[in-house]
Amino acid sequence: MAVNDHSNITILKEIAELLNEETDLIPMLKGALCKFLSGTNFETGWIFFIDERGKIELVAHENLPDALTFNNCQHLEKGGCWCVSRYRNNQLKKASNIIECQRIEAAIQSKTGDHANITHHATVPLQSGDERFGLLNVASPNTVKFSEEELELLESVAFQMGSAIKRINLTKQEQKLALVQERNRLARDLHDSVNQLLFSVTLTSRAGIEMTDNQNVKETFKEIQQLTQSALTEMRALIWQLRPQGLESGLLEAIKAYAEMLNTQLTVNVSGVIQFPSRVEETLFRISQEALNNIRKHAGVQEAIIYMTVTQTDILLVIKDEGRGFVIDPEKSLPSMGLQSIQDRASALGGTADWVSEIGKGTELLIRLPY
Secondary structure, three states, rough: OOOOOHHHHHHHHHHHHHHHHHHHHHHHHHHHHHHHHHHOOOEEEEEEEEOOOOOEEEEEEEEEOOHHHHHHHHHHHHHOOOOOOOOOOOOOOOOOOOOOOOHHHHHHOOOOOOOOOOOOEEEEEEHHHHEEEEEEEEOOOOOOOOOOHHHHHHHHHHHHHHHHHHHEEEHHHHHHHHHHHHHHHHHHHHHHHHHHHHHHHHHHHHHHHHHHHHHHHHHHHHHHHHHHHHHHHHHHHHHHHOOOOOOOHHHHHHHHHHHHHHHEEEEEEOOOOOOOOOHHHHHHHHHHHHHHHHHHHHHHHOOOEEEEEEOOEEEEEEEEOOOOOOOOOOOOOOOOOOHHHHHHHHHHHHEEEEEEOOOOOOEEEEEEEEE
16 A cells, blocks of 8 residues: 555645544544545544543444444444553554454454455554543555554544544633633622522511511511521522532532531441542532432422442442432423433433332432443
């Protein structure tokens, strides 16, 4: 396979332009992979993201033969292979030929589709500086070994992709920081204005009760005081949701503090090591917030139990109460925004949210997140 220097410069320029224009990570990688394959003699390719724990995710692929696309790319998604193993051990530093690929071999041996004479592939890590993101693999029919020039071209494209991935990740971090700052500002404004105003109303209504002998007026002031106190509790809960307090002291301490703020007696049972990435930790905290809010508003009790079990692959969070319970009609939407929020938050991390509830016998919320 001859490699033309001028055409290589052209394809690298076109890929660089695409990577600089795109702001959505996965479409960006798919577009760059497609452009790379269309401008070279490589015919198929796929990209793995590999996290810090070694878990792989197939995020993009192009022109895969039937044997590799079978059953949602099951042979690429599962099993072991040399390139991933070397990557996990930090031994894959540059573009390399793969002598044999267990994933491709498994696809061929399964006889679930034509493998289009794809038997070997080249691989290169996607990285930027010391940060590593995953692997770019490419292959061609009837090709066992790629030339040094081809591997150099592959390495140049991988470098471009790695830099673009880092740029988008940094942009997302900046957006998250801006969001946190705005939420903190809103929380401060609510605390300094609405929260203080509600507190003043409770004091005024309390004074009104003491200042009149008219029983009807007293009852009116009492009702105002109760409604305002409920609104004040709601406002404090909202401020907590906008700006989580206590996560710096640990997830469980933050959940306990939130339950205390709601005047809910909470029992916590933990199994396993509670040490999560920040995104997982905040998701668990937000789900616990929603669950405790639902208990306070709808269960009619002021006690709850939390069970948290951490295994090598999953986090199981169970929040249980012995309140009035509810029944969900499977043909209708969820009965509250809180339950929908819990389900959405779990799904965003690839997890699940389920409920077991019975009228008069309480509710059990079961959350499972991959870890």
